[in-house]
Amino acid sequence: MDNEAVLILIKPDGLKKSLTGNILTRLSETKLEIVAAKMVRVSEELAHEHYKQLKQEPFFKDLIQYIRGEYHDRRKVMALVYWGEQALQRCRELAGATNPEKAESTSIRGSYGRITTLGVYENVIHVSSDRKEAEREIKLWFCPEEIIVNLFSTKEVEEKAAKKRVWA
Ligand code: UDP
Ligand code: MG
Numbered sequence: 001m002d003n004e005a006v007l008i009l010i011k012p013d014g015l016k017k018s019l020t021g022n023i024l025t026r027l028s029e030t031k032l033e034i035v036a037a038k039m040v041r042v043s044e045e046l047a048h049e050h051y052k053q054l055k056q057e058p059f060f061k062d063l064i065q066y067i068r069g070e071y072h073d074r075r076k077v078m079a080l081v082y083w084g085e086q087a088l089q090r091c092r093e094l095a096g097a098t099n100p101e102k103a104e105s106t107s108i109r110g111s112y113g114r115i116t117t118l119g120v121y122e123n124v125i126h127v128s129s130d131r132k133e134a135e136r137e138i139k140l141w142f143c144p145e146e147i148i149v150n151l152f153s154t155k156e157v158e159e160k161a162a163k164k165r166v167w168a
Helices: 012-016 020-028 044-050 060-067 087-095 108-112 131-141
Strands: 003-010 033-040 077-085 125-127
Touching: 003 020, 003 087, 003 131, 012 020, 012 060, 012 077, 020 087, 044 060, 044 131, 077 087, 087 108, 087 125
Parallel strands: none
Antiparallel strands: 003 077, 003 125, 033 077
16 A cells, blocks of 8 residues: 555635535545644745745736635635545546646536636645645645654754743
8 A cells, every 4th residue: 555645725715615515525535534634824935835836927926815815805725634545646636627627527626616817727726746746735834743644754853942822
């Protein structure tokens, strides 16, 4: 068995259209395991780092605004890690093509995506493209304690007087 992990984001349009349940149901058909999940308010830095390969694209600025929820009045995304055999291929297939108009009509993007007048593909979910990208993205969005299996090697570091918020 050769398990792999994939980062899935339910983008702000997916949240605004109340598609969370629907998308999770579709993903559950894969029988992959959810090994991490959380809501995230996406900072400018996180958005830039996540999409850094697309920096030169004409739609980059709009893409950053889109993923940060500025077009949908939903300044958050849901981030999940799915894990199992052929996780990447199976999730990419369920998601459908990047361009929602070219995506198969039964796929998630084909069913619910659209192209905006700005030319941005609002395609409801993000799915990592390959193993290398998946590792980079998962490490960017999650820390080791947030994932219930050991996906990648870790190390212990001494935290020096770092402030953190706890329950009052
Ligand atoms: N995107 C876009 N126009 C394009 C290509 C991409 O608006 O011509 C957006 C779209 O939301 C896409 C994201 O940029 O999901 C990341 O692009 P990528 O090529 O990595 O596609 P993905 O891996 O998401 O299918
Ligand atoms: Mg991609």
